[in-house]
Amino acid sequence: MSRNQTILVTIGIMLSLFMGSMEATVVATAMPTIATQLGGLELYSWVFSAYMLASTTTVPIYGKLSDVYGRRPVYAVAMALFLFGSILCGLAQSMPQLIAFRAIQGLGSGGLMPLAFIMIGDMFSFEQRARMQGLFSGVWGVSSIIGPLLGGFLVDSVSWHWVFYINVLPGLGAFALVWLAWRDTQRERGAAASVDYAGAVLLSAGVVALLLGLFELGTPISWGLLALAALLLVGLFWVEQRAVNPLLPLPLFRNRLFAVACAHGVLAGAAVFGSISFVPLFMQAVLQTTATAAGAALAPQLIGWVVASIIGSRLLLRVGYRTIALTGMVTLTVGALLMTQIGLDANRFQLMVNLALMGIGMGLSIPAFLIAVQSAVRRDALGTATSTVQFSRSMGGALGVSIMGLLLSSRLRSGMLAAGLDPTTVSVDRLIDPAASEAGASMAVEGAVRGILADAIVWVFVFSLVVSVGALLVTLLTPAGRIAQLGATTPDHAGQPAPTPVTGTD
Numbered sequence: 001m002s003r004n005q006t007i008l009v010t011i012g013i014m015l016s017l018f019m020g021s022m023e024a025t026v027v028a029t030a031m032p033t034i035a036t037q038l039g040g041l042e043l044y045s046w047v048f049s050a051y052m053l054a055s056t057t058t059v060p061i062y063g064k065l066s067d068v069y070g071r072r073p074v075y076a077v078a079m080a081l082f083l084f085g086s087i088l089c090g091l092a093q094s095m096p097q098l099i100a101f102r103a104i105q106g107l108g109s110g111g112l113m114p115l116a117f118i119m120i121g122d123m124f125s126f127e128q129r130a131r132m133q134g135l136f137s138g139v140w141g142v143s144s145i146i147g148p149l150l151g152g153f154l155v156d157s158v159s160w161h162w163v164f165y166i167n168v169l170p171g172l173g174a175f176a177l178v179w180l181a182w183r184d185t186q187r188e189r190g191a192a193a194s195v196d197y198a199g200a201v202l203l204s205a206g207v208v209a210l211l212l213g214l215f216e217l218g219t220p221i222s223w224g225l226l227a228l229a230a231l232l233l234v235g236l237f238w239v240e241q242r243a244v245n246p247l248l249p250l251p252l253f254r255n256r257l258f259a260v261a262c263a264h265g266v267l268a269g270a271a272v273f274g275s276i277s278f279v280p281l282f283m284q285a286v287l288q289t290t291a292t293a294a295g296a297a298l299a300p301q302l303i304g305w306v307v308a309s310i311i312g313s314r315l316l317l318r319v320g321y322r323t324i325a326l327t328g329m330v331t332l333t334v335g336a337l338l339m340t341q342i343g344l345d346a347n348r349f350q351l352m353v354n355l356a357l358m359g360i361g362m363g364l365s366i367p368a369f370l371i372a373v374q375s376a377v378r379r380d381a382l383g384t385a386t387s388t389v390q391f392s393r394s395m396g397g398a399l400g401v402s403i404m405g406l407l408l409s410s411r412l413r414s415g416m417l418a419a420g421l422d423p424t425t426v427s428v429d430r431l432i433d434p435a436a437s438e439a440g441a442s443m444a445v446e447g448a449v450r451g452i453l454a455d456a457i458v459w460v461f462v463f464s465l466v467v468s469v470g471a472l473l474v475t476l477l478t479p480a481g482r483i484a485q486l487g488a489t490t491p492d493h494a495g496q497p498a499p500t501p502v503t504g505t506d
Contacts, residue, residue: 005182006123008181009181013178015170015171015173016112016116019167019171020113021139023167026166027151028148028151028276029151029152029280029291029294031277032291032294033160034155035047043096044281045277048277049211050100051103052394052398053106053207054103054106054110056106056391058111058204059110059390059391060391062114062387064200071184072178072182074111074115076179078108078115079175081105082105082108085107086168090165113390114390117370117386119178147302148294148302149295149296152291153292155291196246199240200247202232206229206235207398210229211398237250249384256478257376257479258373258385260369260474260478261373261389263392264325264329264369264392266396267467267474268329268365269392269393270397270400270464271400271467273400275301278404280294282454283348286450286454297348297351300355300359301358303359304356304359305360306363307360308361311364312328312365316367316371320482321369322479325478330361331357331358332362332468332471332472333361335355335360336358337468338350339464342354342454342461344450370389373386373389416449416452419448
């Protein structure tokens with residue numbers, strides 16, 4: 001592509017990243033109020049789970065389809081689905097409707113973020129990506145400040161419906177720029193016939209069954225769903241071993257760097273995305289803040305992520321990726337540990353510092369693994385490899401939010417029963433929306449419910465700490481080396497594993 005085309009596509013990608021990061025922060029800030037107005041908090045985690053479930057299962061599918069059909073048409077389909085889902089979410093009149101529309105939105109989101117990073121990998125060399133990381137991270141920085149505050153402002157002063165409508169203009173702009181300026185490389189004739197549709201179906205069905213089983217854990221149907229998930233995933237492994245053009249690059253998992261990057265993505269994603277989902281609920285329901293203040297509490301985590309990403313990507317030119325990833329995971333684990341100490345008397349400043357530490361940890365470790373993996377595979381396998389790493393993080397987030405939602409509801413119910421309260425008649429909604437309080441509701445009861453909710457949310461952060469420690473232990477297995485050494489060991493055959501990186505001083 002020409003220089004002007006590259007500039008236009010880069011702007012379009014930046015808009016996509018801006019929209020994606022805004023979506024996460026704006027919706028997370030607004031969700032406690034939305035759930036209260038549409039019918040209660042019992043379906044709170046499902047709004048996140050449906051979105052992450054749909055986006056998670058489609059990430060590797062979009063990556064593979066973009067390798068076969070080209071980046072531009074696949075990006076267009078993903079953007080159309082995302083914008084259509086956003087508009088429907090804004091029109092939702094009930095929680096079940098919102099959950100269904102969030103699933104549609106997630107089907108599009110599953111392609112937008114991975115394709116953005118895939119196109120960055122197509123257009124720029126490692127040195128260029130490391131130097132331009134500040135530009136792309138700057139987008140996250142701006143949205144990290146604007147997103148939470150905007151979400152809170154829209155909920156407090158306008159209407160929560162606009163939380164979803166704000167995606168439309170930047171989405172249309174990104175679509176127009178990428179569609180007009182991007183030029184795909186020549187694809188192999190007849191490649192479409194080798195798309196692994198059987199693998200796509202098995203993967204999607206297996207992940208859906210797994211997440212539904214976890215969400216319904218403790219009920220008879222959950223064991224059936226988990227057994228079905230196990231069978232489907234075993235079937236996926238069997239199919240992928242025999243597929244001509246497999247959806248999941250199983251040979252790449254024999255490479256330690258790639259395997260560690262994916263395992264880290266699952267565990268770190270579970271730790272961090274859960275905090276983004278539940279911190280606004282803690283702020284509004286337990287600490288009694290406004291939605292705007294709850295959104296502001298998320299900003300340090302995201303800003304820390306951005307700043308660390310800029311610095312870490314620059315350091316990759318001089319320092320081993322293992323050192324940077326380990327530094328990030330130690331920081332993330334410390335932040336997760338401190339989050340388990342919060343309670344009814346939580347200090348907002350300390351809470352923001354804890355979240356900032358977790359954000360710095362992700363900002364250091366995620367780019368180190370992503371750029372290392374992109375540098376270790378051939379360009380014609382770049383889409384599959386990148387989307388698989390992205391898939392691991394999305395999968396971790398989906399699993400994390402589902403398990404945290406289960407922990408929250410379980411601890412909330414048991415806490416109420418222990419306090420002599422009936423979970424079917426005592427509503428948590430009153431803690432967020434004063435209009436939801438029953439006439440003559442006892443302040444003592446509300447205080448007790450607030451304490452029970454605080455304890456339940458602490459268990460969510462305990463889970464985050466456990467998986468953070470797991471991610472740190474996995475990161476210790478990363479082979480030492482420099483990014484520059486990975487290019488020399490890139491495989492000649494797409495889809496085959498790259499040799500273990502040449503070790504060097506970290």
